[in-house]
Amino acid sequence: MKGSRGRLLIFATPPMFLLSGCAALKLGVMNHAGPIAASQWHLYVIVGIVLAFVAGPVLLLTPLIAWHYRLSNKHSAFRPEWGFSWTLEGFIWIPPIGIVIGLSVVLWHYTHVLDPYRPIASNQPALQVQAVGLDWKWLFIYPDERIAAINQMVIPVGRPVHISLTSGTVMQALLIPQLAGQIYAMARMTTQLNLATSRAGVFRGENTQFNGTGFQNEKFNVIALPPAAYDRWVAQVRASAHPLDAAAFAALFGKSSPLKPIFFSPIPPRLFQHILVRSGDRR
Amino acid sequence: MTHGIWLAILGRLDWQELPFYRAWENPTASEIIGAGAGLIVVIGAGAVVLLITWHGKWRYLWSEWLTSLDHKKIGIMYIALALVMLSRALIEAVLMRMQQAAAIDKPGFLAPDHFSQLFSTHGSIMIFFMGMPFLVGLINFVMPLQIGSRDVAFPLLNSISLWLTGAAAALVMASLVIGKFSTGGWSGYPPYTELAFSPDVGPDYWIWAVSLGSIGSTLTGINFAVTIYKMRCPGMELMRMPLFVWTALCTSILMIFAMPPLTIATALLALDRYLGYHFFTNDLGGNMMNYANLFWLFGHPEVYILILPAFGVYSEVVSTFSSKELYGYTSLVLATAAIALLSFTVWVHHFFTMGQNADINAVFGIATMTIGVPTGVKIYDWIWTMFRGQVRFTVPMLYSLAFMMTFVLGGITGILLAFPPLDYLVHNTLFLVAHFHNMLIPGLLYGMLAGYHYWFPKAFGFRLNEKWGRISFGCWVVGFYLAFMPLYVLGAAGVARRTQGMFDPIFRPWLYVAGVGALILLAALGALFVQLLVSIRERDANRVFAGDPWDGRGLEWSTSAPPPEYNYAVIPRVRGRDPFFEGKRKDDPYAPPASYEDIELPKNSMTGPLIGAVGAATAFGLVWHMWWLVIIGVLAIIAAVIARSFARDVRRIIPADEIGRTERSWLRAVAEATPIPREIEMTSANQGMAEVSE
Numbered sequence: 019m020k021g022s023r024g025r026l027l028i029f030a031t032p033p034m035f036l037l038s039g040c041a042a043l044k045l046g047v048m049n050h051a052g053p054i055a056a057s058q059w060h061l062y063v064i065v066g067i068v069l070a071f072v073a074g075p076v077l078l079l080t081p082l083i084a085w086h087y088r089l090s091n092k093h094s095a096f097r098p099e100w101g102f103s104w105t106l107e108g109f110i111w112i113p114p115i116g117i118v119i120g121l122s123v124v125l126w127h128y129t130h131v132l133d134p135y136r137p138i139a140s141n142q143p144a145l146q147v148q149a150v151g152l153d154w155k156w157l158f159i160y161p162d163e164r165i166a167a168i169n170q171m172v173i174p175v176g177r178p179v180h181i182s183l184t185s186g187t188v189m190q191a192l193l194i195p196q197l198a199g200q201i202y203a204m205a206r207m208t209t210q211l212n213l214a215t216s217r218a219g220v221f222r223g224e225n226t227q228f229n230g231t232g233f234q235n236e237k238f239n240v241i242a243l244p245p246a247a248y249d250r251w252v253a254q255v256r257a258s259a260h261p262l263d264a265a266a267f268a269a270l271f272g273k274s275s276p277l278k279p280i281f282f283s284p285i286p287p288r289l290f291q292h293i294l295v296r297s298g299d300r301r
Numbered sequence: 302m303t304h305g306i307w308l309a310i311l312g313r314l315d316w317q318e319l320p321f322y323r324a325w326e327n328p329t330a331s332e333i334i335g336a337g338a339g340l341i342v343v344i345g346a347g348a349v350v351l352l353i354t355w356h357g358k359w360r361y362l363w364s365e366w367l368t369s370l371d372h373k374k375i376g377i378m379y380i381a382l383a384l385v386m387l388s389r390a391l392i393e394a395v396l397m398r399m400q401q402a403a404a405i406d407k408p409g410f411l412a413p414d415h416f417s418q419l420f421s422t423h424g425s426i427m428i429f430f431m432g433m434p435f436l437v438g439l440i441n442f443v444m445p446l447q448i449g450s451r452d453v454a455f456p457l458l459n460s461i462s463l464w465l466t467g468a469a470a471a472l473v474m475a476s477l478v479i480g481k482f483s484t485g486g487w488s489g490y491p492p493y494t495e496l497a498f499s500p501d502v503g504p505d506y507w508i509w510a511v512s513l514g515s516i517g518s519t520l521t522g523i524n525f526a527v528t529i530y531k532m533r534c535p536g537m538e539l540m541r542m543p544l545f546v547w548t549a550l551c552t553s554i555l556m557i558f559a560m561p562p563l564t565i566a567t568a569l570l571a572l573d574r575y576l577g578y579h580f581f582t583n584d585l586g587g588n589m590m591n592y593a594n595l596f597w598l599f600g601h602p603e604v605y606i607l608i609l610p611a612f613g614v615y616s617e618v619v620s621t622f623s624s625k626e627l628y629g630y631t632s633l634v635l636a637t638a639a640i641a642l643l644s645f646t647v648w649v650h651h652f653f654t655m656g657q658n659a660d661i662n663a664v665f666g667i668a669t670m671t672i673g674v675p676t677g678v679k680i681y682d683w684i685w686t687m688f689r690g691q692v693r694f695t696v697p698m699l700y701s702l703a704f705m706m707t708f709v710l711g712g713i714t715g716i717l718l719a720f721p722p723l724d725y726l727v728h729n730t731l732f733l734v735a736h737f738h739n740m741l742i743p744g745l746l747y748g749m750l751a752g753y754h755y756w757f758p759k760a761f762g763f764r765l766n767e768k769w770g771r772i773s774f775g776c777w778v779v780g781f782y783l784a785f786m787p788l789y790v791l792g793a794a795g796v797a798r799r800t801q802g803m804f805d806p807i808f809r810p811w812l813y814v815a816g817v818g819a820l821i822l823l824a825a826l827g828a829l830f831v832q833l834l835v836s837i838r839e840r841d842a843n844r845v846f847a848g849d850p851w852d853g854r855g856l857e858w859s860t861s862a863p864p865p866e867y868n869y870a871v872i873p874r875v876r877g878r879d880p881f882f883e884g885k886r887k888d889d890p891y892a893p894p895a896s897y898e899d900i901e902l903p904k905n906s907m908t909g910p911l912i913g914a915v916g917a918a919t920a921f922g923l924v925w926h927m928w929w930l931v932i933i934g935v936l937a938i939i940a941a942v943i944a945r946s947f948a949r950d951v952r953r954i955i956p957a958d959e960i961g962r963t964e965r966s967w968l969r970a971v972a973e974a975t976p977i978p979r980e981i982e983m984t985s986a987n988q989g990m991a992e993v994s995e
Contacts, residue, residue, distance in 0.1 A: 044794075045794040065717055066717070076677075080684055083684055084687050084702055089691040096624075096691055100628075101629070102629060102630075110629075110677070121716070125667055126663045188583075189492065189493070195795035202652070205492065207656075209655075224797060228797075233800065234797075234803075
C-alpha cells in the first residue's frame, strides 16, 4: 500500500531530527546553566516520559489495527454491529483520567516551586536588576550599584538575581532559555522574574514578543561572572563615567538596536520608577 | 481647496499606498514581491471577470449561485472561498520559510515590515478565511441532508453570513493592492496595534475584516444551532444524530458564545483607534491585559470551533470506510460536549507569562490537561471503530489515519505547554508555532480535506481522482512533518516566533528542512488543484448519480448525487442510527412514495450579495477614513434590512409533477446501476450503488 510507506516516513523522521538536533539545542533549556532552568528541564523529562506512554499505544494501535482489519485480509474478524464494550470504555476513560490527576499534582507542585515571582532560597541576598523593554533593546538597571546597561546583563555566578520588569513601549517578553522562562514586560506595570546561574558563561537573552521592524535584532547577552570578576565589572562601569543624562534618557525611547552594549554610570535615582509612571503612548 | 475635496473623497488614500508605486520608487526584492502579489490579485480578479463575460455566464452565476439560498450551494461557495484563501495563505507561509532560511545573519529578501504583514495575514486568513469558511461550508452542505431537512432554519441569514465572510476576505485581499495589512499578528495585541505605535491603515484592515467575519460567524452559529434543534426529521432523536451533526451543534454553540468577545475586542480597539478612547492604550488607564483576556476568551473556543467539525468528519469517514458501526457513540457524544464545555475554561493558558500568580496558572494548566481526556477518548473510539471492521484505504481514510497519529504528537506537546513552568520556556517561540500547526493541520485541514473527498461525489455527482488524491495526501503529510518538526527543535533552542532574521548559523539545517517541507506543502495544494481539474475532465467516467458511492450510513447518501434542490421529495422517517445503512439491509430505501406533493422553497434573494458588497465598501471607507462612504454604507445596510422585511413574495413552489419527474429519473438510474462490492469502489465501476452484503 502507498499509505504504509508514508507512515514509515512518519516514524523515521522524528528520531532523525533528534539525533542531529543536539547542536542547536545547546542554546536552549537542555543545556541549562542555573537552578531554575535545571528544574524546568527535569520537569520536561518527567512529563515527557509519562507522555511517551500516553502516545505510544495510539501510535502503535492505529497502524496495526488499520492494517490487520484491511478489507483484503480475509483472515480477520468482521463484526459490523459491534460498537460498545464496558471493558474498553473503562480502558479509554479511566487510565487517562488517572494520568491527568497524577500530572495535575505534579503541575500544581512545580507551578508553585517554579513561580517566576518566587525568590530563590540562598544565603546571599538577591541581586536587584530592573529590566526595561524598549524599541528594540533592553535596558538593565542596577539600582544598588547605580549603573545601567543596554543589551547586556552581567550577573555574579551563584547569587540569586531578582529582576523587575516593565516596558517603555509596547508589550515585550524576556526570555533567557538557558537560565529561566519568560515573563511579559508591560508599560506602567511591573512583573518579576527570579533566576540564578550555576556556572560562568555567556547566555543568549531575547525579547520573544513581536514589537515592530527591529524585533529580530532585540537580543542580548547575559554574562555570568565569578563574584570577584563581577565586582571588577561593576567598578569598571562606574569608572567609565558615562552618565545617563537627559539626552541619553530621551535616546532610550528612540527606535534603535545598538550593535554593542552601552553602559551608564551614574544613573538618576529611581530611574525605573520614573519610567514606570511616565505617561505611556509615545512614538 | 481642491486638496480639501480630495481629502473628503479619498480620506487618507494616496498614490503611495499602491504597491506598484512603491515598487517603482524603491525596487527592492521585498517591494517587487509585494507589487507582484498585488498584480496577481488584480489580474486574477480581472481574468475571472473576463472569463465569465466571455462565456456569458453572469446571469447563470447570479441566479444559480450568488443569490441562491440553497444551503448546498452556499456550502460549496464557502468552500470555494476557503480554497482561494488557502492558496494565498500557503504561498505566504512558503515565503516566510524561504525568508528565514535565507536570513541567517543576513537580511534576506523580505523587509521586516513586509515579513510582519505576511505572518499577520497568514494567521488571520488561515483561521478566519480558510478554516472557518471550510468548516462552515462543509456543515452547510452536509448537516441539513444528514438530519433529513430541506434547508437550514434561516436560509436568507445563511446567505448574509456567507457574503459577510466573503466581504471580509475581499477586504484582506484589497489590502494587497491598496495600502498594507496589519503587522500585529493574527491576535492583533495592543498596545502595538494602537494608533501610537501603528498609525497606518494595517490594523484597521485587520479590525474590520475580523469584525465582519466574526459577525458572519455568530449568525452562522445561531442558524446551525436552530436548524439542528428544530429541523430534524421525524425519528431523528438527538442521540440518533450522526456524529458530524453533533460536532456541528457543539461548534455552533461555541460560535454563538465565543465570537462576541472577539467582536467586542475589535470594536473596543476600533474605539481606541478612531475616537481616542483608552481601553488598551499604555496611557490614561488603558490596559492591554483586558484585550488579552477578551481575545483568548474567543481564541481558545475558536480552536475547538475549528477542530470539532473535523472530529465529526473523521467519525463519519472511519465508520464508513471500516464498514462498521461507530464504536462508543455515546462516549463520542459526551466527549464532544465535554470538549466544547471545557474549551471555555482554559483561555489563560495563552498568557501564563503575564504575571498572574501560581494558583491561577496551575488551575488553568490543569483545566487544559483535562481536555486531553475526552480528546484521547475520541482517538481510541476511532481505533476501536476500525477494530473488527473492513478497512479501505481511500483518500479520506488515509487522512483520518494520518490525523490520528499526527494529532497525538500535537497533543503531547500541548500537555507540555499546559505546564506553566514549561510554557515559560517555549511560549512565543517556534515550539509554540510547531504545536498549534501540529494541532490544526491534522485537526482542521486534514479533516476538511477528508470531508471534501468524502462528500465531493455527493455534491457534484462524480468521484475525485484517486491517484492525484493520494499524491496530494502524501505531500500534505510529508510536507507537514518536514516543515514543522524542525520548528520544535528551533523553538526549544529559543528561536522566537515572528522573527524575520535568524541570529545563529547553527539553525541552518533545520531552517532548510523546514523550507523544503513548506515547498512540499505547496506541492500538496498544487496536486489538490490538479486532482480537481483531472476529475472534472474525467467526470463522465466516474459519475455516481445513484448517490451512494461508499456504502454510506447516513441519510445524505439516500438521495441522488448531486441531490435535488429540495433534498428529499418526502421527508424521511428515522428509526435508529445509521438509518440508510440499516435501510439498505432491512428493506428497500429506494421504494418510491405513493404520491409526491408540492414543495415550498425560499426564492433567491439579492439581499446577501448586496449586504456583502455594501459591508465591504463600508469597511473600506472606515479603513481609509472616507466618511461619506461609511455613512452611505451604513444607511444602505439599514435600508436593505428594512426593505427586505417588507418583502412578502419570498417563497416559491416546486410542483409535484416536476418532483415526480426528477425522482423517477433518479430511481430509474438507481435501478439501472450495478451494485458493486467494496473492493472496486475506487474504480469507474462505481455508479453510486452499493452491493449489500448479508
